[in-house]
Amino acid sequence: MRLRTTCSVLAATAATSIALAPAASATAAPPGIPSTDTAISQLAALPVETEGSMTGYDRDEFNHWIAVDGCDxxxxxxxxxGDDVEVGSDCRPTSGDWYSEYDGEYFTDGSDLDIDHVVPLAEAWRSGADSCSDQEREDFANDLEGPQLIAVSASSNRSKGDQDPSTWWPTRTTYACTYAKMWVATKYRWGLALQTAEKTALSTRLESC
Structure with missing residues (x-):
């Protein structure tokens, strides 16, 4: 199963979720994080393929962050x-508290955080998204219904770059199981392939959760 066979089906729900997302809420985990057993089953169902090339890749191939009803x-x-987030008329947070799950850092200014694509855009490209339409890639990059997006410290996001779990895990080790489940669920949701080392790393982690 590759991304091009599933993301057309998910496109309508992904777009709708952005419009329906609340303007502010208490701290919440990204949606759609499966149980450990479900993640193990999803991992087993994903294809293992040789990693694709970066030919033709550009972050602009995944249009983000898109605006719906004034909020991107x-x-x-x-x-x-975040906790106790207040937003202005332009939807930008004016106050709040955030906790970066990847490294345990606290923030009071939303501009100091990055929004991480759990499965990086370049990784998605190498795993099947290169064959998707522009609209499908946009839906993937802005997916609010699955566990693909999370607010984290800029330093943790940038240390991760486009690495997969064969070479990078959150330094906050107690979050590693959740991260593994988020990664697997995202690849499963979008039909993206795994590479052998990536699958081994995920399997080892999930078996210890």
Whole structure:
């Protein structure tokens, strides 16, 4: 199963979720994080393939952050993932508290956080998204219904870059199981392939959860 066979089906729900997301809420985990047993089953169902090339890749191939009803995806995630978040008329957070699950850092200014694509855009490209339409890639990059987006410290996001779990895990080790489940669920949701080392790392982690 590759992304091009599933993301057309998910496109309508992904777009709708942005419009329906709350403007502000208490701290909330990204939606759609499966149980450990479900993640193990999803991992087993994913194809293992040789990693694709970066030929033709550009972040602009995944249009983000898109605006719906005046709020863009970044602003929506910041409101969802923080505590006591207040937003202005432009949807930008004016106050709030955030906790970066990847490294345990606290923040009081939303502009200091990055929104991480759990499965990085470049990784998605190498795993099947290169064959998707522009609209499908946009839906993937702005997916608020699955566990693909999370507000984290800029330093943790940038240390991760486009690495997969064969080479990178959150430094906050107690979050590693959740991260593994988020990664697997995202690849399963979008029909993206795994590579052998990536699958081994995920399997080892999930078996210890």
């Amino acid at each position: 995806t970044r602003e929506t995630v910041l409101a969802r993932d």
